Amino acid sequence: xxxxxxxxxxxxFPPAGESRAMQTLGERLQEARQRLGVxxxxxxxxxxxxxxxxxxxxxxxxxxxxxxxxxxxGFVKVYAKYLRLDDEKxxxxxxxxxxxxxxxxxxxxxxxxxAAFEPETGGAxxxxxxxxxxxxxIGIAAIAILLAFFI
Numbered sequence: 503x504x505x506x507x508x509x510x511x512x513x514x515f516p517p518a519g520e521s522r523a524m525q526t527l528g529e530r531l532q533e534a535r536q537r538l539g540v541x542x543x544x545x546x547x548x549x550x551x552x553x554x555x556x557x558x559x560x561x562x563x564x565x566x567x568x569x570x571x572x573x574x575x576g577f578v579k580v581y582a583k584y585l586r587l588d589d590e591k592x593x594x595x596x597x598x599x600x601x602x603x604x605x606x607x608x609x610x611x612x613x614x615x616x617a618a619f620e621p622e623t624g625g626a627x628x629x630x631x632x633x634x635x636x637x638x639x640i641g642i643a644a645i646a647i648l649l650a651f652f653i
Contacts, residue, residue, distance in 0.1 A: 534582075542560075548584060575596050578593060
């Protein structure tokens with residue numbers, strides 16, 4: 503398996519007649535991996551990114567990775583660096599085309615920009631964690647034992 507060289511990045515020049523802008527991020531990742539002669543399995547072992555996530559990234563199906571965008575962006579940057587691509591550019595491309603924020607419609611000018619926070623009333627019932635319940639029971643038992651000695 504070829505091992506990536508430190509932080510050295512290789513310039514990418516698309517073949518004649520092909521525009522880099524026409525390629526998706528996934529296509530660029532796949533092409534770079536194939537150019538290095540690395541299998542998905544080898545890339546997954548080296549980067550510690552699951553093979554199915556790498557496949558989804560190369561297929562440009564980032565929405566099928568069940569993680570927050572911040573993790574997906576991190577994976578894209580790690581994978582791009584491994585493939586000797588510009589990881590900052592790959593992260594920026596992910597932000598532009600694949601993050602949830604990029605798909606949100608911008609707010610109308612002045613619409614709810616400075617709306618004050620108002621808590622919901624009648625919201626969900628109080629939830630107590632298992633640890634809090636155990637500590638509460640132990641506390642009540644300790645108080646009962648102390649009262650038994652002094653009464």
